[in-house]
Amino acid sequence: xxxxxxxxxxxxxxxxxxxxxxxxxxxxxxxxxxxxxxxxxxxxxxxxxxxxxxxxxxxxxxxxxxxxxxxxxxxxxxxxxxxxxxxxxxxxxxxxxxxxxxxxxxxxxxxxxxxxxxxxxxxxxxxxxxxxxxxxxxxxxxxxxxxxxxxxxxxxxxxxxxxxxxxxxxxxxxxxxxxxxxxxxxxxxxxxxxxxxxxxxxxxxxxxxxxxxxxxxxxxxxxxxxxxxxxxxxxxxxxxxxxxxxxxxxxxxxxxxxxxxxxxxxxxxxxxxxxxxxxxxxxxxxxxxxxxxxxxxxxxxxxxxxxxxxxxxxxxxxxxxxxxxxxxxxxxxxxxxxxxxxxxxxxxxxxxxxxxxxxxxxxxxxxxxxxxxxxxxxxxxxxxxxxxxxxxxxxxxxxxxxxxxxxxxxxxxxxxxxxxxxxxxxxxxxxxxxxxxxxxxxxxxxxxxxxxxxxxxxxxxxxxxxxxxxxxxxxxxxxxxxxxx
Amino acid sequence: xxxxxxxxxxxxxxxxxxxxxxxxxxxxxxxxxxxxxxxxxxxxxxxxxxxxxxxxxxxxxxxxxxxxxxxxxxxxxxxxxxxxxxxxxxxxxxxxx
Numbered sequence: 001x002x003x004x005x006x007x008x009x010x011x012x013x014x015x016x017x018x019x020x021x022x023x024x025x026x027x028x029x030x031x032x033x034x035x036x037x038x039x040x041x042x043x044x045x046x047x048x049x050x051x052x053x054x055x056x057x058x059x060x061x062x063x064x065x066x067x068x069x070x071x072x073x074x075x076x077x078x079x080x081x082x083x084x085x086x087x088x089x090x091x092x093x094x095x096x097x098x099x100x101x102x103x104x105x106x107x108x109x110x111x112x113x114x115x116x117x118x119x120x121x122x123x124x125x126x127x128x129x130x131x132x133x134x135x136x137x138x139x140x141x142x143x144x145x146x147x148x149x150x151x152x153x154x155x156x157x158x159x160x161x162x163x164x165x166x167x168x169x170x171x172x173x174x175x176x177x178x179x180x181x182x183x184x185x186x187x188x189x190x191x192x193x194x195x196x197x198x199x200x201x202x203x204x205x206x207x208x209x210x211x212x213x214x215x216x217x218x219x220x221x222x223x224x225x226x227x228x229x230x231x232x233x234x235x236x237x238x239x240x241x242x243x244x245x246x247x248x249x250x251x252x253x254x255x256x257x258x259x260x261x262x263x264x265x266x267x268x269x270x271x272x273x274x275x276x277x278x279x280x281x282x283x284x285x286x287x288x289x290x291x292x293x294x295x296x297x298x299x300x301x302x303x304x305x306x307x308x309x310x311x312x313x314x315x316x317x318x319x320x321x322x323x324x325x326x327x328x329x330x331x332x333x334x335x336x337x338x339x340x341x342x343x344x345x346x347x348x349x350x351x352x353x354x355x356x357x358x359x360x361x362x363x364x365x366x367x368x369x370x371x372x373x374x375x376x377x378x379x380x381x382x383x384x385x386x387x388x389x390x391x392x393x394x395x396x397x398x399x400x401x402x403x404x405x406x407x408x409x410x411x412x413x414x415x416x417x418x419x420x421x422x423x424x425x426x427x428x429x430x431x432x433x434x435x436x437x438x439x440x441x442x443x444x445x446x447x448x449x450x451x452x453x454x455x456x457x458x459x460x461x462x463x464x465x466x467x468x469x470x471x472x473x474x475x476x477x478x479x480x481x482x483x484x485x
Numbered sequence: 486x487x488x489x490x491x492x493x494x495x496x497x498x499x500x501x502x503x504x505x506x507x508x509x510x511x512x513x514x515x516x517x518x519x520x521x522x523x524x525x526x527x528x529x530x531x532x533x534x535x536x537x538x539x540x541x542x543x544x545x546x547x548x549x550x551x552x553x554x555x556x557x558x559x560x561x562x563x564x565x566x567x568x569x570x571x572x573x574x575x576x577x578x579x580x581x582x
Contacts, residue, residue, distance in 0.1 A: 099560050193541045206540050235545050306523035317500065324501075326575055328564035337576050342501045355502055359512060360519050362500045363488070373523065378536030380529045385537060417515065418522050434540040 001027045003162055007219050010070045010165065014060055021053035021060070021070055021114060028072050028116055032163045038139045040148075040157040042077050044117035045084060056112045066111035068226060071219075073108060074158045074167040077118040078125055079210065080199035081105045088201045089133040090123045092323050092330045092349035102199020103234065104168060104210050104227040111226050116164050119154030123351045124320065125175055125203045127151050128423035129413065132353040137410055140182060142449060146407040149179030152213070156183040159213045166223055167213040172204045173308050174402075174427025176211045177439035181402035181452030184441040185213050186473075188220045188466075190228060191238075191459045192434035198233035202319040204312035205236075207431045217470040220438070221245035224462060243463040252467035257291045259283075260395040262298040265426055272405040275451055278443040279401050282453055282476055286399075289475070293399070296391055300384050305421055307384065308428040310364050310377035316354075317361030323349065356417070381432050388433040392458040397468065400426045402439040402452035426454060435459050438469050442476050488516045 001023070004010045013019045032044055049072075059065040075081060078088045080098035082105075087093040101109070108115065122132040130138040130153025138153035140146040141161035148157040152169030156179035159167050169176045171189035180187025189211045200210055210227065214220045225246055230239040266279055287293050300307075325331040325345025332344035350358070364373035391398060404425060413420050430437035436459070439452035455472070457465045493513050497504055504512060558571070567574040 096564050099556055099563065193543075206538075232548060236539075236541055238541060238543055239546065240543075300529065302525045303529050306525050309519070310523050310526065321501075325566065326573060329566065331566035335576060338578050341576055343503050346501050347503045350502075355500075355504075356512065356515055356519075358500050358502065359493070359496050360516060363492075363496050363516065363520075364523075366496065366499060373526070375536050376526050376531060377523075378538060379531035379534040380526055382534055382537035383529060383531065418518060421522070 004165065006216050007068070007071050007165060007222060014070045021056045022050065024070060024072055025049050025053040025114060025116065028164050031161075032117065035141070035161050035163060037144065038141050038157050038161055039136055040119055040138055040141075040154040040161065040163060041074065041117045042087065042089065042120050042135050042154070043085060045081075045115055048084070049114050049116050052109070052114045056114065059112060067222065068108060068111035068113035071108075071113040071166060071223070072116050072164045073113050073223070074116050074119045074155060074164045075105065076121050076152050076155050076167070076169045078121060078170060078201040079105060079118075079168055081115060081118075084118070086118055086201070087134070088124045089121045089135055090349065090351065090354070091134045093328075094134070094330060096328055098199075100199065103196035103231045105199065107227050108223075119152070119158050119167060121154055121169075122151035122175075123354050124201065124316070125151040125170055125172060126316070126353050126357055128174070128178060128420050129408070130154065130179070131410070132351055134351060139410070140407050140449075142183065143407070145409055146449065147182065147410055149182035149403075149407060151175040153179050155213050156180055156185055156187070159183070159185045159215060165215070166219055168210055168227075169213055170200055170203075170208055170210050171431065172207045172312060173431050174424040176213065177427050177437060177452065177454060178403050178423060180213055180439040180441070181450070182407035184450030185215065186217055186220050186441065186469075187439040187452070188212050188224060189430060189437050190224060190462055191436045192431070193236055193238040194228050194436070194460065194462065195224070196231035196234040196237045198231055204315040205319060206315060207308075207312055209431075217440075217466055217473055218246065218249055221249050221466045224466075228462075238460065240460055245463050245466050248463060249467055249470055252464060252471060257397060257468060258395045259286060259291055259293045259397045259399050260296040260391050261293065261399050262301075263295050264298055264301040265400045268301075268404060268425065270404045270422060270425065271401065272445070274445050275401045275403075275405060275443060278451070279399070279453060282442060283399065285476060294395070296395070299387065300380070303380050304384060304428050304432060305424060307377045307380045308424065308432060309360070309421060310373050311381065313357045313361035314365050314374050315361070317358045317365065320350075320354070320358055325349070384429065385433040388429060388435065389458065396457060396464065398456040400454050400456075402426060402454040406445040406447055406449035406451045430456050436462050436465050438465060440469055440473050442473070442478070444478055487520050488513055
């Protein structure tokens with residue numbers, strides 16, 4: 001079977017009966033089996049995916065198919081799907097089966113998408129290389145000695161290796177955008193509150209947001225439009241109308257934008273010279289296209305990652321209190337009484353990085369430290385959000401690299417947690433400010449590995465972000481530049 | 486050092502976690518490194534700044550207070566690691582003697 005590059009061209013073939021959903025499911029399940037060594041999937045949903053394919057094929061014949069008919073999509077192992085297992089790639093939830101579907105899954109299925117399986121991730125989405133998973137690391141399909149990024153590493157790899165058309169991941173501090181950068185895919189983190197978190201295993205509840213991995217911007221627009229919007233099961237989701245991201249994907253065509261960049265990002269000491277060079281090159285090209293691109297000051301470079309870690313570990317320590325070995329999940333067989341059931345189940349069920357974060361989170365929330373760390377970080381978060389919003393009073397977008405470098409070698413950073421935390425240097429700002437951000441595959445290093453350029457915009461401006469992203473990819477993706485040359 | 490073994494033990498108790506002696510040493514080092522790292526927070530001037538707690542500007546909408554039920558007892562028991570036909574089982578909480 002030929003490779004498909006977009007949902008629209010799959011749907012063309014489905015409409016002309018050149019291919020069926022049943023064949024598509026078989027094709028992708030075979031590919032997943034063939035490429036098992038990447039370790040992208042924890043489990044494939046062969047039975048339900050095949051059954052859904054039969055249903056969707058029938059609907060296509062009747063002319064009643066939904067807008068996502070034929071979309072073969074994976075979900076990260078922290079997104080609930082009724083009657084299916086999920087584990088947040090932790091021993092703690094091995095064997096756990098969801099009693100209900102997340103809102104995003106409900107909405108995908110309603111529009112006739114087919115969910116092919118659940119993808120490997122860092123344990124409880126805590127990590128930047130997918131190496132903290134109970135199921136082992138995900139390998140980068142473009143170079144199997146390298147990481148796929150994290151925490152949604154399996155999701156990114158599933159799209160990059162063409163094991164499905166698209167993937168849902170979650171992004172707390174960069175967990176969609178950084179793996180998208182490492183695998184040459186398009187990764188979108190929507191505005192906080194744009195997509196319901198009902199049925200997403202919580203990590204940092206004021207940061208977490210579900211988003212997409214796709215091969216192109218159009219598919220991101222189409223899928224996000226379906227999963228976004230108000231939901232009575234999530235009180236933190238916005239009731240704002242969802243704009244027609246897909247239909248109006250060309251709304252920014254030929255429009256001149258005002259774009260800001262931060263010198264402290266582009267010239268950060270940790271940035272790879274090739275990534276810097278390409279970022280500057282794109283800035284120059286945008287100027288030549290007639291866009292206004294200005295250097296803008298950003299005062300919180302040194303505080304953003306610390307703020308992010310204080311707040312997310314605090315939220316995580318509270319969210320992960322529910323894993324007690326009693327109601328669901330792993331229970332230690334070494335326990336003798338109730339207290340030791342809690343303590344031993346948690347100590348044996350959680351991995352090292354998760355325990356490390358629970359400890360830090362508990363510490364910053366404990367008496368005597370609460371104000372110095374937790375309240376302080378919440379105050380700095382307000383400063384970061386306000387100063388980010390101020391930029392958007394004069395600019396449409398902020399441009400930066402997604403990650404300081406291309407994918408690194410497996411095991412290379414495992415033991416240096418601070419270095420690992422700095423992986424998120426360009427991505428955490430969007431989560432702190434609650435704004436949408438996208439990683440676009442616009443760079444290739446001399447190691448032949450891809451890297452992404454990130455665009456951020458103001459809250460709830462996904463339509464504009466997606467439309468401009470499409471323009472940028474069409475103009476500056478390396479393949480289209482080669483074609484022009 | 487800001488965090489010593491005693492602090493680690495206290496935080497572990499609060500977190501319902503336990504660590505071996507070697508792990509305690511490791512986590513003491515880890516926590517101190519992380520606290521050094523997040524100490525950069527103190528360099529931001531937050532005089533008069535209110536903490537940011539809720540990310541959404543819209544006011545939360547309350548739903549009607551209606552009884553809609555949730556899951557069945559059987560479903561609730563489904564994922565419990567130890568159970569009988571009606572209850573989740575836990576080790577004895579109170580010993581008679």
